[in-house]
Amino acid sequence: MKLDFSNPAWQQTLPPGRSVAADAPAAACAFSKEGAIVAFALGDGRVRLLPADINAAETPAGEPLHNGVVLALVGDPAGDGFVSGGDDGRLLRIAADGTASEIANQKGKWFEHIAAHRATGAIAASAGKSAFVVKGGEMKEFGPHESTVADLDFSKDGSRIACAHYGGVTVWSIGQVTVAPRKFAWRGSHVALKWSTDGKFIATGTQENDIHVWRVAQATDMRMQGYPAKVKSLSWTADARFLYTSAQPVFTAWPFSGKGPEGKPALQFGEEGAGMISVVAAHPAAEFVAGGYDSGELQLGDIKTRRSVVLKMADGSAITCLAWSPDGYKLAVGNDAGTLLVIDLRR
Amino acid sequence: MAQAQVPVTVLTGYLGAGKTTLLNRILSEQHGKKYAVIVNEFGELGVDNDLVVNADEEVFEMNNGCICCTVRGDLIRIIEGLMKRKDKFDGILVETTGLADPGPVAQTFFTDDEVKARTRLDAIVTVVDAKHFLGQLEQGDEAEEQVAFADVILLNKTDLVSEDDLKKVESKISAINRYARIFRTQKSQIKLDAILDKGAFDLQRILEFEPDFLHHGHDHDHEEEVKSLSLTADRPVDPDKFQKWMGALLQLRGPDIFRSKGILAIDGAPRRYVYQGVHMMMDSDWGTPWKEGEKRFSKLVFIGRNLDGENLQRGFNDCLK
Numbered sequence: 001m002k003l004d005f006s007n008p009a010w011q012q013t014l015p016p017g018r019s020v021a022a023d024a025p026a027a028a029c030a031f032s033k034e035g036a037i038v039a040f041a042l043g044d045g046r047v048r049l050l051p052a053d054i055n056a057a058e059t060p061a062g063e064p065l066h067n068g069v070v071l072a073l074v075g076d077p078a079g080d081g082f083v084s085g086g087d088d089g090r091l092l093r094i095a096a097d098g099t100a101s102e103i104a105n106q107k108g109k110w111f112e113h114i115a116a117h118r119a120t121g122a123i124a125a126s127a128g129k130s131a132f133v134v135k136g137g138e139m140k141e142f143g144p145h146e147s148t149v150a151d152l153d154f155s156k157d158g159s160r161i162a163c164a165h166y167g168g169v170t171v172w173s174i175g176q177v178t179v180a181p182r183k184f185a186w187r188g189s190h191v192a193l194k195w196s197t198d199g200k201f202i203a204t205g206t207q208e209n210d211i212h213v214w215r216v217a218q219a220t221d222m223r224m225q226g227y228p229a230k231v232k233s234l235s236w237t238a239d240a241r242f243l244y245t246s247a248q249p250v251f252t253a254w255p256f257s258g259k260g261p262e263g264k265p266a267l268q269f270g271e272e273g274a275g276m277i278s279v280v281a282a283h284p285a286a287e288f289v290a291g292g293y294d295s296g297e298l299q300l301g302d303i304k305t306r307r308s309v310v311l312k313m314a315d316g317s318a319i320t321c322l323a324w325s326p327d328g329y330k331l332a333v334g335n336d337a338g339t340l341l342v343i344d345l346r347r
Numbered sequence: 348m349a350q351a352q353v354p355v356t357v358l359t360g361y362l363g364a365g366k367t368t369l370l371n372r373i374l375s376e377q378h379g380k381k382y383a384v385i386v387n388e389f390g391e392l393g394v395d396n397d398l399v400v401n402a403d404e405e406v407f408e409m410n411n412g413c414i415c416c417t418v419r420g421d422l423i424r425i426i427e428g429l430m431k432r433k434d435k436f437d438g439i440l441v442e443t444t445g446l447a448d449p450g451p452v453a454q455t456f457f458t459d460d461e462v463k464a465r466t467r468l469d470a471i472v473t474v475v476d477a478k479h480f481l482g483q484l485e486q487g488d489e490a491e492e493q494v495a496f497a498d499v500i501l502l503n504k505t506d507l508v509s510e511d512d513l514k515k516v517e518s519k520i521s522a523i524n525r526y527a528r529i530f531r532t533q534k535s536q537i538k539l540d541a542i543l544d545k546g547a548f549d550l551q552r553i554l555e556f557e558p559d560f561l562h563h564g565h566d567h568d569h570e571e572e573v574k575s576l577s578l579t580a581d582r583p584v585d586p587d588k589f590q591k592w593m594g595a596l597l598q599l600r601g602p603d604i605f606r607s608k609g610i611l612a613i614d615g616a617p618r619r620y621v622y623q624g625v626h627m628m629m630d631s632d633w634g635t636p637w638k639e640g641e642k643r644f645s646k647l648v649f650i651g652r653n654l655d656g657e658n659l660q661r662g663f664n665d666c667l668k
C-alpha cells in the first residue's frame with residue numbers, strides 16, 4: 001500500500017467515505033474476516049452492518065440484538081459475520097445477513113471484551129471475573145480471576161490468552177485448562193491489554209496513567225510513566241517494532257526493536273491535534289497509524305516520514321472506535337454521538 | 348458536546364436498616380425520573396429491571412501505598428458502560444454492602460477523570476436502624492463510619508422505638524456527625540426529592556447552619572471517637588496558603604478524616620469557592636457569587652477521628668489575609 005502525504009491531493013481534499021448517523025453512541029467497530037462488511041456496536045442494542053464498499057447501497061439498521069449496550073464486537077474469525085457482547089450478559093454470533101444466535105449467556109454480568117484469533121478461528125470473551133474461549137463449537141471457561149477481567153488478548157499463535165485485572169495479568173494455556181496459569185504481577189488496576197504481534201511482549205495501560213510491559217519469556221517488566229490520563233488504547237505495529245498509545249496530543253510510539261524502550265523516549269510525531277488521542281490503531285501491514293481524538297479529530301500518520309494528515313476535523317464528539325479493513329485500504333470510525341464512518345483511502 | 352454531569356447518590360447502611368426497601372421504592376414508584384441503580388446483591392431486589400446493575404465491590408489500593416487511598420474499579424467500568432447507553436439517566440444510585448466502608452465508593456468519584464467528567468458525587472445517604480443502631484456501634488467501626496460519611500441520614504424504623512430512645516439515637520448520631528441532615532422515616536418512606544440530587548443545596552445549608560441543640564458538655568472528648576467540627580473565618584482566605592495547608596493536612600491526616608467540606612471567601616474572588624473531600628481526595632469548584640454588600644465568611648467542616656479543633660483553627664487562621 002502506498003500513500004503519499006506530500007501529494008497535494010492529501011492536503012486539499014479528504015478521501016471519499018460513507019457517513020451514517022445512528023442514534024446511539026458507538027462502542028466498537030470491526031470488519032468481517034474477508035473485509036466485505038463493516039459493523040458498529042451501538043448503545044441502543046443494535047449492531048449496525050454496512051457494506052465495506054462505500055459505493056454499495058446502504059443496508060437497513062435492523063432491530064436491536066442486545067437488550068442494552070453492545071459493549072464489544074469483533075469480526076468472526078470462523079465465519080463471514082461478527083461476534084458481539086452486551087451488558088445483557090449475552091455473547092452473540094451475527095451472520096452476514098444480520099441474524100444472530102446466542103453463544104453464551106451470563107445473566108447479571110456484562111460481556112465486555114472480545115478478542116479474535118484469525119488463524120485458529122477462536123474467540124475469547126470476558127464476563128465478570130472469567131474469560132471464555134470459544135473454538136470449533138466448544139466453550140471453555142478460564143478463571144475466576146481475583147477481580148473482573150478488564151481486557152484480554154490472544155498470543156500470536158493463538159495457544160494462550162492473557163487477561164488483565166487488579167494486580168497484573170494472568171496467562172492461560174487454552175489447550176490445558178488444568179495447567180496452572182502464569183501470573184505477571186504489578187500493583188494497581190490494569191484497564192487495557194495488548195499482546196505484541198510477535199508474541200514477545202504483553203502491554204497494559206493502568207488506572208494510574210502509566211503503561212506496563214512484560215517480556216513474556218523472561219517475565220521481566222518495564223513501566224512507562226508521564227501520561228496525563230489513563231491509556232485505554234494500545235496498538236502494536238504489524239512488525240511489532242512499535243507500540244502506539246493513546247492519551248497524547250500527537251502519535252506516540254514506544255520502540256521495541258533492539259533492546260526495547262527502556263531509557264529511551266517515546267517517538268512522537270505528526271501534527272498536534274485538538275485534544276488527546278482517545279483511540280489508536282496501527283495499520284495491519286504498512287507503516288501507517290490512525291488516531292481518533294476525544295475532540296472528534298481524526299488523523300492518519302506515517303512513522304516513516306514522521307508526518308500526519310487530518311482526515312476529519314474536531315466536532316466535539318469523541319472518537320470511540322477505529323478499525324482497519326484486512327487489506328488496509330479502508331478505515332471504520334465511530335464516535336460517541338453515533339456518527340459511523342467508513343473511509344476508503346484509495347484515490 | 349459538554350454533557351451535564353449525572354448526580355450520584357451513594358446509599359449506605361448497616362444490614363437490615365432498610366436500604367433494599369428504599370431501592371425497591373425508587374425502582375417501582377412513578378416519579379418520572381430515570382435512575383440507574385448499582386447494587387451488590389442482585390437477588391435482594393424484588394424488581395427485575397434493566398437499569399439495575401450488579402457490582403462486585405472490587406476495591407483496589409492506589410499505587411501510592413496509602414491505606415486510605417482505595418477506589419472501586421468495578422464502579423469506574425460500570426459508569427463508563429452506562430454512559431454508552433442511548434438513554435441518559437437523571438441519576439445514579441450506588442448501594443454498598445452493609446459492612447462496607449463508604450470511602451472507596453466516594454473516592455472513585457474524585458479519582459477517575461472520565462467518571463469525574465460524566466458524573467458528580469451528590470450525596471452520601473446512610474440508612475440507620477433506629478432500633479439497633481446503638482447496639483451496632485458496639486459491634487465494630489462500620490455503623491459509626493457510615494454515619495460519619497453521611498450527608499443525609501434516614502433514621503428508619505422509628506415506629507419500633509419510643510420517642511425517648513429516638514432522641515438518644517439522634518443525639519448519638521449528632522455526636523458523630525452534627526452536619527448530616529436527619530430525616531425520621533418508617534419503612535424507608537421519604538419523598539425522593541428530599542434525598543436525590545440535593546448536593547449543592549445541602550453543602551450550602553450545612554455550612555450556613557450550625558446546629559445549636561448539641562450540648563457541648565456531653566462531649567466525652569475521647570480522642571479516638573469520631574466527631575465533627577467546624578472552623579470559621581471572617582477575613583478573606585489566601586488561596587495559596589490554604590491550598591498548601593489543606594494539602595499537607597490531608598496528606599498527613601487523610602486516613603483519619605472521613606469527610607471535609609467547605610465554602611471559602613477567597614481574597615478578591617467574586618464567587619464562593621466550594622470543596623468537598625473524602626480522606627485525601629478532594630474536588631472543588633466555584634459556587635454562587637457573593638451578593639452586593641453580603642458579609643463574606645468562610646467555613647470548613649471536618650468529620651473524623653482524633654480531630655483537634657483548636658489546632659486546626661490555628662492552622663486555618665494562618666491561611667487568612
Ligand SMILES: [Zn+2]
Pocket residue numbers: 413414415416417601602626627
Ligand atoms: Zn490515602
